[in-house]
Amino acid sequence: MVTLFFFFFFLLLLLFLSSSVSSHSQPYFKLPLTANTPFISATEALIHDSLRLSSSSLTAPIVSAASSGAGHYVASLHLGTPPQLLRLVADTGSDLVWSRCSPSSRPRSSSAFFPRLSSSFSPFHCYDSSCRLVPHPHRRKGKLSCPRSRLHSPCRFLYSYSDGSASSGFFSRETLTLTSSTRPIRIPSFRFGCAFNVTADRSIHGVLGLGRGPISFPSFAALRFGNSFSYCLGDYALSPPLTSFLVIGRRNSTAALRYTPLLSNPLSPTYYYVGVVSASLNGKVLPIDPAVWALDRATGAGGVVVDSGTTLSFLPAAAYRCVVRALAKRLPRAAQLPGPAGFDLCLNASAAARIPSLAFRLRGGAEFAPPPLNYFIEAAEGVKCLALQPVAADGPGFGVIGNLMQQGFAIEFDRVAGRLGFAWTGCAE
Numbered sequence: 001m002v003t004l005f006f007f008f009f010f011l012l013l014l015l016f017l018s019s020s021v022s023s024h025s026q027p028y029f030k031l032p033l034t035a036n037t038p039f040i041s042a043t044e045a046l047i048h049d050s051l052r053l054s055s056s057s058l059t060a061p062i063v064s065a066a067s068s069g070a071g072h073y074v075a076s077l078h079l080g081t082p083p084q085l086l087r088l089v090a091d092t093g094s095d096l097v098w099s100r101c102s103p104s105s106r107p108r109s110s111s112a113f114f115p116r117l118s119s120s121f122s123p124f125h126c127y128d129s130s131c132r133l134v135p136h137p138h139r140r141k142g143k144l145s146c147p148r149s150r151l152h153s154p155c156r157f158l159y160s161y162s163d164g165s166a167s168s169g170f171f172s173r174e175t176l177t178l179t180s181s182t183r184p185i186r187i188p189s190f191r192f193g194c195a196f197n198v199t200a201d202r203s204i205h206g207v208l209g210l211g212r213g214p215i216s217f218p219s220f221a222a223l224r225f226g227n228s229f230s231y232c233l234g235d236y237a238l239s240p241p242l243t244s245f246l247v248i249g250r251r252n253s254t255a256a257l258r259y260t261p262l263l264s265n266p267l268s269p270t271y272y273y274v275g276v277v278s279a280s281l282n283g284k285v286l287p288i289d290p291a292v293w294a295l296d297r298a299t300g301a302g303g304v305v306v307d308s309g310t311t312l313s314f315l316p317a318a319a320y321r322c323v324v325r326a327l328a329k330r331l332p333r334a335a336q337l338p339g340p341a342g343f344d345l346c347l348n349a350s351a352a353a354r355i356p357s358l359a360f361r362l363r364g365g366a367e368f369a370p371p372p373l374n375y376f377i378e379a380a381e382g383v384k385c386l387a388l389q390p391v392a393a394d395g396p397g398f399g400v401i402g403n404l405m406q407q408g409f410a411i412e413f414d415r416v417a418g419r420l421g422f423a424w425t426g427c428a429e
Contacts, residue, residue, distance in 0.1 A: 028249030029178050029185070029225055031075045033090060035236040042379035045311040046342045046389065049402070052093075052310055073233055073308060073403060075208050075246045078177040079190070080118030085110065088208035090231065090246055091309035092413070095213035095270050096134060096159065098193030099206035101169055112205065115172070115194055123154035123170040123194070130191060131155035133215045134171045157193050167206075169195040187224065191215055208246075210308070210413075211270040218248070218415060225249030230412040232427035233308070233403055237378075244427040255410045257421030260362035262413075267300030268398075272413060274420055275363035276304050276399070279319060281326050281356045292316045293399070304399035306406070306420065312387050313375065314400040320390035323358065327386065330356045343385040352376065352384060368422065374405050 040048065072089045079086055079099070086099050102112040115121040124130050126146035134157040136144050147153045155171040176190035195206065209216045210229065218229050226249045234242030263273035276293040279286050293316065295303030302316070315323065324344050328336065331347060331354065339346030347355075355372035362368055377387040387404050391397065412421040 028251040030245040033246045034243050035241045042377045043340050049312050081120040083177040086205045088206050092210045093307040093309045095209040095211040095216040097209050101194040120175040123172040126153040167195045167198040221248045227415040232410045233407045234427045255423035255425050257423045258366035259419045259421045260364045260366045262418045271305040273303045277361045280359050288319045292318045301397040306401045308403050310402040313402045313405045314389050317390040339385045346385040349382045
């Protein structure tokens with residue numbers, strides 16, 4: 001009898017342990033990812049990307065251009081108790097996760113998060129150590145200034161935009177709910193900015209910061225799913241837009257990824273830098289001094305970052321001029337057309353099949369070779385323009401591989417091994 005009792009006890013213990021392991025050992029999680037529609041025009045992309053980059057510096061992350069709401073890819077997740085659906089811009093160029101918030105308890109639309117309807121919403125206190133991780137409106141001489149009274153002193157944050165608008169509110173914690181094919185996973189104490197004052201497109205709720213900083217979404221998710229994430233940005237021209245996934249954690253992929261080391265910049269710890277060695281056209285290396293691509297770790301200037309929140313791509317001025325000259329020389333003059341202001345090379349869309357293949361050799365030997373439609377954007381009916389821009393002299397000083405250039409590639413940010421993997425899949429996986 002005693003033996004039978006211990007047998008059943010041991011069996012129940014095994015079942016409990018196996019269920020506990022299975023409920024906590026999910027290696028990755030997928031969030032739906034789609035291009036925001038309507039997608040941005042070439043002229044709008046140039047304006048918004050220029051504003052985005054002009055607002056950045058070597059000591060602060062790029063301020064997300066979610067104020068436009070166009071030209072971006074949005075991820076969907078649920079926050080609060082009961083869960084509320086949010087559509088956030090997936091942004092590898094910033095850290096803070098923030099959502100537009102409304103003080104109302106009677107929502108008339110689904111364009112914001114309503115903290116009054118959530119039983120698990122709680123702002124951080126100004127004296128909480130987490131409050132030191134966000135830009136604060138009352139920071140003086142680099143130090144956080146909190147009210148003398150410790151009662152009713154929520155942690156406030158303020159993100160300023162170069163166009164004069166701002167996002168401000170309470171840095172808070174909430175319950176994050178991740179839906180899956182089996183059962184929802186509820187994760188408490190998710191840190192995010194609840195923005196009560198923000199100028200942004202109503203179709204966009206906020207920003208999902210995917211940067212390398214401690215308050216980014218991957219940094220939070222690393223405790224549960226592992227310190228890596230990946231995505232594939234679908235072709236923005238498809239209608240209806242293709243739904244792919246932002247994968248949190250690491251999964252086995254059928255795509256054979258090529259890897260290049262992620263470089264670190266102590267003065268810009270948010271960004272994912274990659275080392276460009278050279279550029280080529282139709283397999284012929286262009287005469288660009290390798291020093292043009294280099295990251296100066298002493299000053300923090302230079303280098304190239306991978307940024308999902310910028311539409312166009314930006315090259316160091318010397319590299320940009322060389323690429324434009326080489327492309328113009330290889331394209332039929334009869335096909336080259338005048339384009340909108342700010343674009344140096346445009347052509348008749350019928351000549352798109354004759355665009356030379358542009359490729360970038362990266363550190364470690366991997367070659368990033370996007371198809372021509374990834375570096376030409378439709379500027380008008382029947383007109384395509386080169387979707388590259390020179391790094392402005394008064395800008396942040398680094399190059400950018402934007403989301404248009406990344407389309408169709410499965411891209412993995414392996415934050416543990418310090419490397420970036422990529423493979424052309426067309427987002428078919």
